[in-house]
Amino acid sequence: MDLDKLTPIPGIPFPELYELFMDWKTPVAIAVTYATLVHIFNPSVESAKLSRVEAKNRGESNASKSSKLMTAFVFLHNLFLSVYSAITFINMAQSMHKLFNRGSSIHDAVNNFLWNDSLGYWGYLFYLSKFYEVIDTAIIIMKGRRSSLLQTYHHSGAMITMWSGIRYQAQPIWIFVVFNSFIHSIMYMYYAMTSIGLHPPGKRYLTSMQISQFLVGCSTAISYTIVPNCLKSPGQQFAVAVNVAYLLPLTYLFVDFARKTYGKRKAVNTKKSEEKHFTNMSSSCAVAFQSTRKTLIAETRLKTLDLYKSLLRSSEKYQHADVLQKVIRNRFKQNKYNTSRSRVLQLLTEADKTQQLLAKENLEDQCFVQDRINAYILRHPVYPVKPMKPISQSEKKPAQTKRKPYQVAIVAQTSNGYQFKRVRGWVQPVQTSMMIKDRVKTNQIRLDKFNDLKMQLEMIESERLFLDNLGCLPKDKLKGFEITIRATMNEISNHFHNSVLKQK
Structure with a gap:
């Protein structure tokens, strides 16, 4: 089929x-x-x-x-x-x-x-x-x-x-x-x-x-x-x-x-909320201006200053914050804060003209203003600031404790890992401190010498064992070196042992 x-x-x-x-x-x-x-x-x-x-x-x-x-x-x-x-x-x-x-x-x-x-x-x-x-x-x-x-x-x-x-x-x-x-x-x-x-x-x-x-x-x-x-x-x-x-x-x-x-919906909603906040802020400022237009008294200056500060704070969360702040400072004259009657009246007139343009939807004027702003932004590009790298825990400075007058801090680090940490006690004279410092240096020299001799002894023993396995080791050829090194190491060890007994 x-x-x-x-x-x-x-x-x-x-x-x-x-x-x-x-x-x-x-x-x-x-x-x-x-x-x-x-x-x-x-x-x-x-x-x-x-x-x-x-x-x-x-x-x-x-x-x-x-x-x-x-x-x-x-x-x-x-x-x-x-x-x-x-x-x-x-x-x-x-x-x-x-x-x-x-x-x-x-x-x-x-x-x-x-x-x-x-x-x-x-x-x-x-x-x-x-x-x-x-x-x-x-x-x-x-x-x-x-x-x-x-x-x-x-x-x-x-x-x-x-x-x-x-x-x-x-x-x-x-x-x-x-x-x-x-x-x-x-x-x-x-x-x-x-x-x-x-x-x-x-x-x-x-x-x-x-x-x-x-x-x-x-x-x-x-x-x-x-x-x-x-x-x-x-x-x-x-x-x-x-x-x-x-x-x-x-x-x-x-x-x-x-x-x-x-x-993109989330980004659009965020942008709409920002624009709504800016529109509400502008409308509230316009209402504040209209309510005080008839009586330009001392309250007008205070409200103008509040408007200036709120605009500066609101501009910080926009992308070109420096451009907006510069425009705001130029309009309100940052150094003098000119809030005279004539200046406030001029600002009110400009606000009324802006509202009339928005009501008429005069797109030509809006495009002109938008082109001016875009040209200014292109001349002053904003580069993103890299966030500061957080300080790691190891790079943070340790908290320093404040010592009392009768306390002293002595910290010494040796190459073999010994560390003299902070100790309490009366402030020692300079001469005693120098003696302790010299004693630490002398002990460090002895320890370094002891380690060098130990390495030499290990090398001689390995060499003697190697020659002994080959059957070509002369009799008692290296024995004298071992005896000399061991005697020196015993001398250093006895010195440290006696020092510990004296401290006890």
Whole structure:
């Protein structure tokens, strides 16, 4: 039996179109047409708008807007795909449960039971749904947003991979249908809720689930090529190869999307909090100025000084702190703190003009000011300051104890490891101290001499033993040297022994 021969699937809708959709030219032509239209109608990066969530996270105002009719269509579209994916997953899960209960042999797992029971029917419908899912991209472009490479590759590749699995009745295509329908039932429900203004948490977990689906599905599909007799025809082997080749770049694109989207969100939130703090500080300062504008009295000077100090403190946590501080000092005249009535009135006037420009959204003036600031920053680059290396425990100076007048500290370190530590007692005269110092030096000389003699004795003994083994040692040739060295060593040892007895 030729398994690669096209066989109809019973019970499918519009069976007269089955051969058309099973022709390889159909998915390839639709995928190429879809990618070409996306490339033509995709807005440029400069003119593209952002979604409401992205614009809110980035703090930008170019969010895409939708009419009520468009919102209703998007909601129904996502709801339909979510319900359809859930129905597909439930039917495939029941069929997989039947398959696993039939037996545990490889033959029971890979025969045509799964295909005839549900995979052929629901897999074919799931393949047709991939053509309908391109409406996702159409909605994005109609809203003025830009479709990414991930979006285009994902939809166009899904058509071809599902076609190959259904066309050649490849058993591993159940991985695509089961996993993808489960993920899509959750994902499209999430998009349906966001389209009507509800924002449930956990979008990053959806991306993680999709990446996990690709990794598990790819590894499971590869296992079919390793286990013998799992793939019964060249067409099934071709379908598995197409799916694996499609999943590898798709996994990389999803990982890159997750890194760019969720990796920068923390930095964006930090920047927004800093900007919010600076805006609140500026607005509070403006309120303080307006409240004292009518009566410029001594309180105005105090508030101006407080403003100056708070601005200096707030500028320290920004990247170009020195640039901001220099601008602040120039405006308030660091040396004189000019807070006269005329000067304060001038500052109030400038604050009012700034608020008017912000209210009118005069972008030309804002761009002019921004260019001036950028030019100043380029002329005065800020280099990151390396943090100071912490002092190791061994490099720290030991705590010095304060001695009393009648105490003395004597510390002497000898080469052989002897150490005279700090001792208590009355302050010794200079002459006695010198005597102790000379005595220590004399003892050290004797110890060094004793060690040298010991080394010489060991060398002579080893040489005598070597010559004795060779049988060429003259009689009593080296004995005189040993006697002389031992006598000198005994003399030094007796001297130290007598010194210890005297101290006792």
